[in-house]
Amino acid sequence: MAEKKKVSLWKEFSKGIIKENPVLCLVLGTCPTLAVTTQASNAIGMGIAATLVLICSNAAISLLRNIIPDKVRIPAYITIIAGFVTMVQMLVKAYAPSIDESLGIYLPLIVVNCIILGRAEMFASKNRVIPSMVDGLGMGVGFTAAMLLMGSIREILGAGTWFGIPLTSGVVDPILIFILPPGGFFVFGMLVALSSKLSGKKKAAEDVGCAGCPLSENCSKVKKEGECNG
Amino acid sequence: MKKLNPKEILKPIVVLLVICVVVTAVLAAVNGLTAEPIAKLAEEQSAETRSVVLPSAEEYQKLELDNEDISECYEGLKNGKTVGYTFTSSASGYGGTIEVMTGIDCTTGEISGVSILSQDETPGLGANATKSEFTDQYKQKAQELEVIKNAEPADGEIQAITGSTITSQAVTDAVNKAVAAYEKIEKEGE
Amino acid sequence: MVKQLVAVFLAAILTENYVLSKFLGICPFLGVSKKVNTALGMSAAVTFVMVLSTAVTYPIYENILVPFGLEYLQTIVFILVIAGLVQLVEIILKKYMPPLYNSLGIYLPLITTNCAVLGVTMLVLEKAAADPSYTYVTALVNSFGAGIGFLVAMVVFAGVRGRLETADIPNSLKGLPITLVSASLVSVSFLGFAGLVEGMMG
Numbered sequence: 001m002a003e004k005k006k007v008s009l010w011k012e013f014s015k016g017i018i019k020e021n022p023v024l025c026l027v028l029g030t031c032p033t034l035a036v037t038t039q040a041s042n043a044i045g046m047g048i049a050a051t052l053v054l055i056c057s058n059a060a061i062s063l064l065r066n067i068i069p070d071k072v073r074i075p076a077y078i079t080i081i082a083g084f085v086t087m088v089q090m091l092v093k094a095y096a097p098s099i100d101e102s103l104g105i106y107l108p109l110i111v112v113n114c115i116i117l118g119r120a121e122m123f124a125s126k127n128r129v130i131p132s133m134v135d136g137l138g139m140g141v142g143f144t145a146a147m148l149l150m151g152s153i154r155e156i157l158g159a160g161t162w163f164g165i166p167l168t169s170g171v172v173d174p175i176l177i178f179i180l181p182p183g184g185f186f187v188f189g190m191l192v193a194l195s196s197k198l199s200g201k202k203k204a205a206e207d208v209g210c211a212g213c214p215l216s217e218n219c220s221k222v223k224k225e226g227e228c229n230g
Numbered sequence: 231m232k233k234l235n236p237k238e239i240l241k242p243i244v245v246l247l248v249i250c251v252v253v254t255a256v257l258a259a260v261n262g263l264t265a266e267p268i269a270k271l272a273e274e275q276s277a278e279t280r281s282v283v284l285p286s287a288e289e290y291q292k293l294e295l296d297n298e299d300i301s302e303c304y305e306g307l308k309n310g311k312t313v314g315y316t317f318t319s320s321a322s323g324y325g326g327t328i329e330v331m332t333g334i335d336c337t338t339g340e341i342s343g344v345s346i347l348s349q350d351e352t353p354g355l356g357a358n359a360t361k362s363e364f365t366d367q368y369k370q371k372a373q374e375l376e377v378i379k380n381a382e383p384a385d386g387e388i389q390a391i392t393g394s395t396i397t398s399q400a401v402t403d404a405v406n407k408a409v410a411a412y413e414k415i416e417k418e419g420e
Numbered sequence: 421m422v423k424q425l426v427a428v429f430l431a432a433i434l435t436e437n438y439v440l441s442k443f444l445g446i447c448p449f450l451g452v453s454k455k456v457n458t459a460l461g462m463s464a465a466v467t468f469v470m471v472l473s474t475a476v477t478y479p480i481y482e483n484i485l486v487p488f489g490l491e492y493l494q495t496i497v498f499i500l501v502i503a504g505l506v507q508l509v510e511i512i513l514k515k516y517m518p519p520l521y522n523s524l525g526i527y528l529p530l531i532t533t534n535c536a537v538l539g540v541t542m543l544v545l546e547k548a549a550a551d552p553s554y555t556y557v558t559a560l561v562n563s564f565g566a567g568i569g570f571l572v573a574m575v576v577f578a579g580v581r582g583r584l585e586t587a588d589i590p591n592s593l594k595g596l597p598i599t600l601v602s603a604s605l606v607s608v609s610f611l612g613f614a615g616l617v618e619g620m621m622g
Contacts, residue, residue, distance in 0.1 A: 027596060030450070031535050035443035038353040068249075072242040075503060076249050078533075082496035083253035087260050090492060094264040097271055104350065105542055108495045112535040114447065159354055176393075179354045181441050182607040189593075189600030197592045253496065261492045298552055324435065327547055 009134050016138030022115045023146035024195040029115040033147055034184040036106050040163050043151030044144065045099040049088050050110050051140025056084045057116055058124040058136035065125050077120045078111070085110045115143060146191070153187050154178045276331075280304055283333030283343035284314045297414070299407040306333070313337060315415065317408035318347065323400035326350035328359070330401055332368070332408035336416070344368040344405055349397075356397030364391055364398070368405055375409075377402050424553065425561045432565025434613040438536050439573040440603075441610065445536030449574060450599055452527075454581055459574040465527040467567025470540050472509065473502045474563035477541045478548075478556055498541050503532045540566045577606050 022028045032050070036042045060080050061068075068076045089107050093100045100107060110116065119139055124132040155161055158178030160168040168174065177183045280290050287306025293315070295303045302318040314335040320327050329347040334340070344365045351357045358364060367388050368375070376387050377399050383389045390398035438444045445466070452462045477498050485491055510528045513521040531537060544559040580602050589598050 030446040069242040090264040094267040182604040185604035189597040193597035
């Protein structure tokens, strides 16, 4: 019994890293992924902050899952998530001010990161506390790993450094465009293509991930509408 | 239409309200814990910047200036005598507002140092303005400064960062505001 | 004064484009930009909510949160205010302006969790804190410009995506990857606006 439980917890954790990687497979949380990955260190900072919020909000929502009425669940989730985000923001400001400086406005914007609301809706509202926290940890680690990968590629190619350590200085001139916005879109596109190639899917995700988003119903309505009118 | 049950309406409202109150209470508690370290950190940081841009002073005293361009001003003292001032001013750059602290030594009337407090410029381009290669150009300058490109800077001129003329111009604007404020103080003092 | 407002407006559209240079609101940018008319509808709704939220959150922050020392509640208050406003607008439109509701209504619920809206309300406050000449009116103009910038980016991008439909694309790049690569090219073109506004306004 204990053995089985361990195995399933490991499954909840590991799915977030590869099979259901929130960034590369589910394509959630695109805004921070593109915005803060100009440096590998920023990617780590953002990843850790988001992971903390994910674990805490998943735990809180899972605890309250039988108390929150269905009708007001989205506002309730948003309030809880915003609370944890503000808490993390204050802690970061007090104890890691350099991270606060480099993440700027993207730190409070974790509130509207669809990974967090998505996991609350998809997983935490239906599962017990421990699995929910493990799910949050897995998703957070997957998010961090994907951002670290992107941050490393962009920093090495675009600035010739990695975590601020000069790597290619004097050998190759850095390709500046990789740390500018266009480079962000480009590297992200290539990574999504690569991950779908490696995972053996015939085609990459058609669109941004709506699967995990509680608003997906409206979203697909909007898309259908467009197709009819167009 | 089915008749609305008061319990059905009340319960969501009460639950939502309780969540809001609890979250706010927790936040207030965390704020109480972190407010002090945050304020202390900010104070330490600005004290450190002051000693970098105006190294000749030993202590700093806050001055209230009647000047829209300057958000904060400190008078630098050594052995009870004024040796210079630090001015915090801002100008809008490429990505947003750039906040700059300028130190001016009043024994020579020259800029003793410039430090960028906050900026939102493009990494790799405008953000290079924070590097000392750029900010050191301002040292020992005394008059209104101008930004130039592709030429050796003469006196009163600042070499722009390659590809970031707007950022360079913004920093220079902010420094010029500080120079103007300094000249005003000097005039009033006479 | 007018000159400053025009400069703020143009800068918000071209050089500080929320989607292409600040990466805010990427989800709708990639998700609902397949057709020009949906792109238009979505961005019209976003612009409306942006201006409205700024109009409400700016005074709340300046007159309630700051005097009481409650700045730390900014995130939570703003997100709830935006969510409430969106609901309210939806109800009002449904009741009093059905034609407008029919064209914009379906986009409204999507906007609550759109980071561009929350981002605008926070960024204008940041700017106001740093620049004393930045007023309530400037903030409103700025958020209107941000919305129009969103619209421009969406419509341009919808046009580019229309072209992709007939293009021959390698298998692995089909779908999202090629969309992102096209977004990268559109974003390159916006880099060209650097300095334009400052140049025009002297």
